[in-house]
Amino acid sequence: MSGDRPTGRAALLSDLWRDRVQEAAxxxxxxxxxxxxxxxxxxxxxxxxDAVSDPRAIDYAAIPGWATTTVxxxxxxxxxxxxxxxxxxxxxxxxxxxxxxxWDALLxxxxxxxxxxxxxxxxxxxxxxLNRFYLPGDLMVIRDQLDLHLQDPLRGLLADPTxxxxxxxxxxxxxxxxxxxxxxxxxxxGAATGVPLHAGVYGxxxxxxxxxxxxxxxxxxxxxxxxxxSTAPEASLLAALGVRVVGLSCITNPAREVGQPELSHQDxxxxxxxxxxxxARLLLDFLPRLG
Ligand code: HPA
Numbered sequence: 561m562s563g564d565r566p567t568g569r570a571a572l573l574s575d576l577w578r579d580r581v582q583e584a585a586x587x588x589x590x591x592x593x594x595x596x597x598x599x600x601x602x603x604x605x606x607x608x609x610d611a612v613s614d615p616r617a618i619d620y621a622a623i624p625g626w627a628t629t630t631v632x633x634x635x636x637x638x639x640x641x642x643x644x645x646x647x648x649x650x651x652x653x654x655x656x657x658x659x660x661x662x663w664d665a666l667l668x669x670x671x672x673x674x675x676x677x678x679x680x681x682x683x684x685x686x687x688x689x690l691n692r693f694y695l696p697g698d699l700m701v702i703r704d705q706l707d708l709h710l711q712d713p714l715r716g717l718l719a720d721p722t723x724x725x726x727x728x729x730x731x732x733x734x735x736x737x738x739x740x741x742x743x744x745x746x747x748x749x750g751a752a753t754g755v756p757l758h759a760g761v762y763g764x765x766x767x768x769x770x771x772x773x774x775x776x777x778x779x780x781x782x783x784x785x786x787x788x789x790s791t792a793p794e795a796s797l798l799a800a801l802g803v804r805v806v807g808l809s810c811i812t813n814p815a816r817e818v819g820q821p822e823l824s825h826q827d828x829x830x831x832x833x834x835x836x837x838x839x840a841r842l843l844l845d846f847l848p849r850l851g
Contacts, residue, residue: 564692566582568675568677569671569674569677569801569802569803570582570585570675571677571719572718572719572720573671573717573718573802574590574716574718575717575719576695576717577663577664577668577710577717578715579669580625580664580668581668581671581672581675582626582675583624583625583674584623584624584668584672585615585672585675587623587624587671588618588638588676590619591614591616591618592616592640592674593618593638593640593649594640594647594649594676594677595647595648595649595676595678595680596646596647596678596679596846597646597647597648597649597675597678597679597680597682598648598649598651598671598674598676598678598680598682598686598734598803599648599649599650599651599677599681599682599683599843600650600651600654600670600681600682600684600794601650601651601652601653601654601684601824602619602654602682602683602684602685602788602790602791602832603685603808603812603829603832604668604686604810604828604830604831604832604833605686605810605827605832605836605839606635606652606653606828607836607837607840607841608643608650608836608840608843609639609652610840611643611840611844612639612640612642612643612648613641613642613643613651613851614642614665614733615639615640615641616639616641616699616818617637617638617639617640618637618638619636619680620637620638620653620669621636621678621778622841623638623669623672624745624797625668626668626669626672626825627653627665627666627668630659633763635652635653636652636653637652637653638650638651638652639652641644643844643847644843644844644845644846644847644848645823645847646847646848646849646850649673649678650848651669651834653671654669654734654790654794655669656767656768656789656790657709657713657767657776657789657790657793658765658766658767658768658789659728659798660719663713663714663715663716663717663793664716664717665677666713666793667713667717667793667794668795670793670798671717671797671799673736673798674679674797674801674803678803679803679804679850680739680742680803680804680805680806680850681798681803681804681805681806682806682807682808682843682846683702683791683794683798683805683806683807683808683809684807684808684809684810684839685762685788685790685791685807685808685834686788686809686810686812686828686829686831687700687762687786687787687788687808687809687810687811687812688770688771688776688786688787688788688811688812688813688814688815688823689786689811689814689815690763690776690779690785690786690787690811691747691758691760691765691785691786692785693758694758694760694783694785694786694811694814695811695814696811696812696813696814696831696834696846697726697748697810697811697831697834697838698756698758698810698811698834698835699755699756699757699808699809699810699835699838699839699842700759700760700762700785700786700808700811701746701747701757701758701759701760701806701807701808701809701810702738702743702760702761702762702791702795702806702807702808703737703743703759703760703761704736704737704761704762704794704807705737705738705761705762705763705764705791705792705795705796705807705843706761706762706763706764706779706782706783706784707764707792707793707823707841708763708765708766708779709765709766709793709795711790712781713793713795713796713797714793714796714797714800717797718800725756725802727843734799734800736799737794737795737796737799737805738795738799738805738806738807739804739805739806741808741830741840742805742806742850743759744840744845745806745849745850746806746842746846747759747843748795748797749842749843749845749849750842750845752843752845753841755838755841755842757842758785760784760786760809761783761784761785761786762769762784762786762788762791762792762807762809763779763782763784763786763787763788764787764789764790764791764792764793765779765787765788765789766789767789768789770814770815771787771797772822776815779815785816786809786811788809791807793807795807795833808839809842810831810832810835810836810839810840811835812827812831812835813827813828813831828849838842
């Protein structure tokens with residue numbers, strides 16, 4: 561029966577995964593979580609949800625098959641409502657590769673978000689600055705990424721695992737993960753709101769330890785402008801499922817090869833608090849630009 565055949569983005573997922581993703585997506589759709597723009601908010605950046613009107617919130621723990629984050633300052637709830645003139649579905653807090661879950665559990669919330677029929681997802685994170693011009697409190701549009709998990713997190717999760725000449729939405733990771741037009745729109749929103757933005761390459765490491773000085777040197781020589789422990793696997797999956805992706809890193813600290821003081825998660829969260837109001841202002845100007 562055609563009713564049993566998966567359609568849309570779910571059809572791009574492997575048999576291993578599809579039912580679990582669809583079950584959670586159907587459960588959420590039944591509660592009005594659907595469509596518009598998705599946002600994934602990183603460490604210390606969750607306050608954007610204060611700008612969401614008519615909010616409806618569900619704890620991750622209540623969503624079928626959805627693991628809960630163990631990281632302090634990641635609130636762990638999904639919020640739907642209106643912001644910047646758009647319907648939004650916001651993940652307030654995310655799961656991280658270093659929490660030890662297998663990729664299918666880790667990326668399930670991202671796949672579910674895609675299956676709620678969002679057209680665009682804004683991914684945000686806290687990151688260390690590698691580019692010597694970046695200062696704590698700066699914001700960086702993610703132009704591209706280097707996923708240093710050194711294995712493709714989508715292995716086994718997509719219906720067609722071969723590497724075809726990929727077009728976005730065909731179930732393979734396209735060449736360009738981040739949408740250039742959306743990156744430009746974000747920079748325009750920065751100009752309109754007086755929030756200067758860098759544009760650079762985000763390197764995603766396993767963590768949870770912050771980088772050694774040698775790793776910082778490697779990342780810099782590899783062309784990374786900022787480093788963090790999230791985002792790249794999610795962005796790859798979203799792009800493979802045909803979702804337009806735009807990324808924003810909040811630089812919370814310089815990553816220095818020499819003389820770096822020990823960094824703690826609390827430092828990162830406190831620095832995020834300095835910049836998050838600016839990020840929220842920027843995003844509220846950006847969302848109406850999505851048309
Ligand atoms: N390294 C990795 N992740 C981070 C950093 C860092 O310096 N700062 C915030 N998240």
